[in-house]
Amino acid sequence: MKTVKITSIVAAPLLGESPKGGWSAEIKPEDSVHTLIAVHTDAGIIGHGSVFSNGGLVEAALKVLEPLYAGENALEPERVTEKLHQNTFWMGRGGTLTHAISGIDIALWDVLGKALGQPVARLLGGVYRTRVMPYCSVLMEEPGLMRDVAAKAREDGYRALKIGWGPFGRRNDTNLDEAIVRAAREGFGEDTRLFVDAGGSDAYWPQGLKWAIRTSHMLKDYNVGWFEEALKPDALEDFVELRKQSPVPIAGGEVLTRRQSFTPWFVRGAFDIVQPDATKVGGISEQRRIAWMAEEFGVRYIGHGWNTAIGVAADLQISAAMPHTDVVEFIGGSAYVDGLLTEPFRLDAEGYLEIPMLPGIGVSLDPEKVSRYAPKWKSIFAA
Ligand SMILES: [Mg+2]
DSSP states (O other), X not given: OOOOBEEEEEEEEEOSOOOOOOOSSOOOTXXXXXXXXXXXXXXXXXXXXXXXXXXXXXXXXXXHXXXXXXXXXXXXXXXXXXXXXXXXXXXXXXXXXXXXXXXXXXXXXXXXXXXXTXXXXXXXXXXXXXXXXXXXXXXXXXXXXXXXXXXXXXXXXXXXXXXXXXXXXXXXXXXXXXXXXXXXXXXXXXXXXXXXXXXXXXXXXXXXXXXXHHHHHHHHTTTEEEEEXXXXXXXXXXXXXXXXXXXXXXXXXXXXXXXXXXXXXXXXXXXXXXXXXXXXXXOHHHHHHHHHHHHHTXXXXXXXXXXXXXXXXXHHHHHHTSTTOOEEEEETTOHXXXXXXXXXXXXXXXXXXXOOOSSBTSOOBOHHHHHTTOTTGGGGTOO
C-alpha cells in the first residue's frame, strides 16, 4: 500500500450549545470547550477527532505541532503521536498540547481504519463486544427534580444512570446527599445500574477523606455501582485509603493526562475503575495503553469521551476492544452528541448502543448539522 501523507490538520471549535458542566464557573454559550479536528491527507481520506479543550488553545497547539506532523505518514497513529509527545516535553506537556494531540490521534486512527476498510476496534487487536451499555450522565439536582430527571432517563430507554456534581457534598448536609441518591434510585428503578460522581475536580472541592468514607457506606444502601471523584483529583494517598475502606468501587482519573501520570495510581492501588478521557489523555493510542495497564492491575477501564459524538465514537471502538468495558459514559440531550452525525446514536430496546463496525471510528459528521455549532465547519470537510 502506498503511503498516505498528512497534508493539513485543522480545528473547528464548537460554540453555543455546550452542555452544562456542573462547574462552579459554569460554561457560557460563547465559551468553546469542545473542539472538532480533521486530518486531511493526500489520498483524499479525512479523519475526524475531538478535543475536550478550548478551541483557541487547540488552534494554537496545531501551529506549534505543525512542523512535527507536516508530511507525516497518516497511517501510523501511534508512532506519529508519540513523536508529537516526545518532542514537546518542554512545551505544555500534559496540558493543551496533550489535549490537541488527543484529537489528532483519534483522527489518525479514523484515517487508518478508512484506508484499510476496518473498524478501529479490530485494528486495536480485536472485538470483544459489538454493543455496550451507555450510562446516561446527568447533573445532580434537589431531590424532587432529581427523581423526575431519573424517571425521564428511564423513560428514554436508559438502564444505567450516573448522577454527579451539583449540590451533592457541597452543602455539608449528609441528609441532603442521601436524599438526592434515594430520589435518583426511586425515579430510575431498582432493576437498573446507578453510579454517583461527587465531582471532586470542580474548583475548591470542599470534602475530604472522612466524608468520602462515610458517604461510600451510604451509597452501598442504594446499590450504587461506583463512587467517582469523591476526593480532589490529585489526592492520591486519600484515594488509596478510600478504596481500602469503601464498600462500593472507587472510580476516578478523568482529569489525568498521559499514560505516565496513571502509573502511580495503579501501583498504589487507588482505583477500582479508571476513567481516562480519550479526547484529553493523548487519544486512542494513549487510552488503549492505559486501559491495558489497568487490566494488568485488576482495574476496570471505563471511557470518559462523552463530550462530542466523535469522543463517544472513539470510546465505543475502545470499549469493543477491551474485555471488561461493558458501559460507556453518555450525556443525554447534548447537541454535540445527538446533533452532529448523519446517523445519530440510538438505544436498542435493552438500553444498549450498537458499536458501529464500519471503517475508522464508524461514524460520519453531517456538514449541515456541524455548521450549526462550528463557525469553521467547512475546513473539517474539505482541504
Ligand atoms: Mg466524572
